[in-house]
Amino acid sequence: MSASPQPRMVEVRARILKENDLLARQLRERYERAGVTVISFVSSPGSGKTAFLESLMARLSADWRIAALVGDLATENDAARLRRSCSQVKQIVTGTVCHLDAKMVGAALDEWKLDELDLLLIENVGNLVCPSSYDLGEAMRVVLLSVTEGEDKPLKYPTIFNTADVALLTKMDLAEAVEFDRAAALTNIQSVRPGMRVLEVSTKTGQGMDAVVALVAEQIRAVRREPQPA
Amino acid sequence: MHELSIALSMIEEIEEQAEKHGGVVEAVYVRIGVLSGIDAQALRFAYELACEGTPLAGSRLEIESVGLLVFCSGCARTHTPDPQHILCPRCLTPEQEILEGRELEVRALELTA
Numbered sequence: 001m002s003a004s005p006q007p008r009m010v011e012v013r014a015r016i017l018k019e020n021d022l023l024a025r026q027l028r029e030r031y032e033r034a035g036v037t038v039i040s041f042v043s044s045p046g047s048g049k050t051a052f053l054e055s056l057m058a059r060l061s062a063d064w065r066i067a068a069l070v071g072d073l074a075t076e077n078d079a080a081r082l083r084r085s086c087s088q089v090k091q092i093v094t095g096t097v098c099h100l101d102a103k104m105v106g107a108a109l110d111e112w113k114l115d116e117l118d119l120l121l122i123e124n125v126g127n128l129v130c131p132s133s134y135d136l137g138e139a140m141r142v143v144l145l146s147v148t149e150g151e152d153k154p155l156k157y158p159t160i161f162n163t164a165d166v167a168l169l170t171k172m173d174l175a176e177a178v179e180f181d182r183a184a185a186l187t188n189i190q191s192v193r194p195g196m197r198v199l200e201v202s203t204k205t206g207q208g209m210d211a212v213v214a215l216v217a218e219q220i221r222a223v224r225r226e227p228q229p230a
Numbered sequence: 231m232h233e234l235s236i237a238l239s240m241i242e243e244i245e246e247q248a249e250k251h252g253g254v255v256e257a258v259y260v261r262i263g264v265l266s267g268i269d270a271q272a273l274r275f276a277y278e279l280a281c282e283g284t285p286l287a288g289s290r291l292e293i294e295s296v297g298l299l300v301f302c303s304g305c306a307r308t309h310t311p312d313p314q315h316i317l318c319p320r321c322l323t324p325e326q327e328i329l330e331g332r333e334l335e336v337r338a339l340e341l342t343a
Contacts, residue, residue, distance in 0.1 A: 007257075190324070
């Protein structure tokens with residue numbers, strides 16, 4: 001028997017998600033070439049993503065060509081709901097996978113002509129942890145926090161808030177009933193993601209929806225290199 | 231929990247590197263940032279599970295946790311906050327650039343011929 005060989009160290013320095021990051025970069029280039037604005041939405045289950053998207057699409061569909069991708073572990077229910085306000089909707093059923101990744105998004109987009117779209121909305125699987133690691137090539141990531149969830153969610157899930165560009169406080173019509181501490185929620189968001197833009201909305205009363213529509217339209221015009229209204 | 235997905239991506243990378251350099255993988259050194267969204271314990275569990283029945287079975291996983299290093303534009307210096315308090319405590323400026331803490335990488339492999 002020979003003596004056991006001496007182990008050697010090899011420097012690798014490889015990003016674990018490099019394949020996803022590469023696919024996301026290709027997607028981003030594809031979106032840019034097509035001139036389509038891509039916005040993704042992340043939140044815990046039940047924060048009102050689908051209701052919010054229904055309301056948003058209903059307000060945008062007269063002016064822009066919109067499509068939506070919806071990720072869920074099971075069922076096509078959310079896609080069926082969104083089809084009421086937009087014809088191009090595709091459900092990605094992830095099975096046991098708790099997040100969307102760039103490969104799933106790329107595959108779902110294959111049959112669509114992106115250059116015939118102005119806006120693509122991606123609703124991620126309801127989950128405040130896993131989606132944070134996966135770049136989908138989106139131009140903007142929006143995190144939703146409903147007033148019924150508690151003001152400390154940002155402190156409990158700093159990563160997802162930190163990777164988002166905009167935060168939405170949803171179900172504002174219930175704020176008073178659940179004694180939502182708005183100041184604490186805003187402080188906590190700024191604490192984990194300093195400078196993040198926060199919009200307060202209610203799909204029920206329509207509160208704040210005009211501001212969201214303006215923000216999205218601004219983004220679409222910027223991508224299409226159109227002048228912004230004065 | 232997406233640590234199993236992460237472990238599978240990791241194993242793909244390790245196998246590729248092991249083939250390139252030759253040898254049996256004894257240990258894997260990874261760096262996990264506090265803002266990577268990965269839980270070290272869950273990753274360890276997922277890694278062991280995903281290695282079963284592969285040449286990587288029995289390899290050691292050495293996890294280095296990487297804390298936050300943030301550059302504050304207001305103070306023009308770096309600080310090392312916890313992920314819950316990234317806002318600079320001195321000047322409160324929102325312009326904070328995260329320099330370290332998002333790592334999710336295989337740093338090195340320990341191989342025997």
